[in-house]
Amino acid sequence: MFELGGFWPNGGGNTSSASCHTVQREVHVLLVDHDFECLISTAKMLELCLYKVTCVELASTASKMLSSEKSNFNLVMANINSPDMHGYKLLQQAVNMGIPVILLSVEDNEFLATGALENGALLYIKKPVTLDILKCLWQHVEREKMSIHKEKGRLMGMTGANNNMGGIEFRGEVEEENNIVGSNNMKDNKHKGKRNILERKGLIEDEECEPEHQIIDNKVRKRLCTRRVYTEWTRELHGKFMDAVRQLGDGRCFPKEILKRMKVPGLTRMQVASHLQKCRNDNWRPPEERKYQQNIVPTASSDADSSGQIKLRRFGSMPCQNNNSLLFQEHPKASEGSRIHFEKDIPNDGGQTITINAPIMNSNQLYHESGPSNVRSGSNPSSYPRYPSDGFFNFLDMDYFIQNCSSMQQGSAMDMNQKTSLEAIHDSDQVYPDQQNSAMPNSDSGSHWSSETSIFASNSSETGGQETKITSRV
DNA sequence: CTCCGTATCT
């Protein structure tokens, strides 16, 4: 390891007043710096200030970690000059996720600083970072939470709802907010969801649950949602989505894979899954076309026809049944799939026999019948074959199709050998052992620098300047 | 536990 130098105050753990410790312990910092020495020293200082710290060297790695559904960072501190050039990308991603960002740099560059702030950074700090600066960071996190809270309060006032803020309620609100800010808390919400379902089914009484939640009306939720995580699927974003879909090919279109190939910072698997669902059902239009597409031909777009509800879909498929499909049907490749005609007995209401047209495929490629289990029955899901032969693929994106018609004829498998940058990142991920105490100056517990800090790094070096300078967003 | 697909919500 290396020497830390002599800047540690005695009993570093006492650098903040006790009242702040609780707050600080709740702050999880994602620290990003390719200058390994800075990374380590800053991490140690952060730990001394009782923050939870995760260290990475590259912005791209950090970006990937932010995308992880498990991430719950409250603050990102990153060297803007990441050698992988992902500094601003990371900034953008974190800002989109509602996570405060503090940028670090060895450069005393006003232009850089202004740019950072304009792009949503909270602070621009010229290195070296000092303990005094770090001690105060939790305040930025809190301030960010509070500003959201204020906004919520304001909106509540606007909508005439009870304004019960203050005291205990206030704290509760902030915590709830933190859930939104923090990141994906699906798991935590699951119980609530189950409860909701039970309530809907009348299986449990609805008593105390109402108060705060109902006060926050839809507009507020929508606003918060918009501010934080709402993703609009622009034509461009959809293009990336379709690129990924194309690379994967029919039968391999899974949200996680698509997400990986899209390489869009901040985008989550669930968002992709949601979009995938829309596209599969032909329920998505580019923003520009929406107003005019409202009541357009109610195509036989669902998987069920009017009389029956059977839904068979190949796992990972990307079918499309709108009018465009007809065009595809005429595509040479479209007619290649040999189809068998088989009959299937399905315990329908009346126990009739239904007929399904489908191409040959392994039975294990069939996904499953879906929909409420008590409605499983049906007839021909559609006159259009749902399962094009291998090598051909239906696209919702007609523009894309038209542009790429020729290349598509060669099949959908695209350059699968090429490694995505994300995979490359994954390859380079290393989790270093937690125990770094050898470099830790003695302090009360001697264990501040331990379990809470994880490092994702390899070695490199860059020597920072000597004068700290902070530029702050107001 | 992770991930998927579908239903449902906002």
Place this chain on the structure above:
DNA sequence: CAGATACGGA
């Protein structure tokens, strides 16, 4: 209505 979320199941 687009996008987010809930949730059961693989």
